[in-house]
Amino acid sequence: GAGVSQSPRYKVTKRGQDVALRCDPISGHVSLYWYRQALGQGPEFLTYFNYEAQQDKSGLPNDRFSAERPEGSISTLTIQRTEQRDSAMYRCASSLSHPSGSSYNEQFFGPGTRLTVL
């Protein structure tokens, strides 16, 4: 089946504008994660959901960042009043089941959205 998809793939915006990044996880995957990756660095955790519940948002940099997953499938990461420092690759991942016990499932990553704030 289809993998994780993200849209748009590229987004160029002016400072101060709001942007919404979309993630469509693999069908049936319970958990959905958002990461941000700067050039030459590993991905940095932002937030994650089990079904529609946001389990952890400790990685969101500030209150300009928010995420939702209202129906437990597609998720949107919104950045308000964008700043140049928000420029990065934003990656979404999903996994089949939420972590429980000692068994974690691998995370499948989407292609990412390259955000450039001018």
Added chain:
Amino acid sequence: SQQGEEDPQALSIQEGENATMNCSYKTSINNLQWYRQNSGRGLVHLILIRSNEREKHSGRLRVTLDTSKKSSSLLITASRAADTASYFCALATNAGGTSYGKLTFGQGTILTVHP
């Protein structure tokens, strides 16, 4: 820091040689995962090793985990030019005894395999 630290930062080898990358960490983990990222592409999951496992194989990949030393290694045998990529270790930790899905990635090892 919960972040894994990869070593070396960059590795350059000839096709056919073996490549070994190491990851050290400081916190307790539930499992450790390795991912590959080709230039301009997404992250691909390679292998997951749980904290109660010591070694795992997948094709030409061999991963070891030493929880007493808080370190892991990824060995790629008989490397190919197509193995050229960045390799990341990612830690899955427990938070207060609760299972947790967040992954903490290291900065990666850039592997270049020359034909």
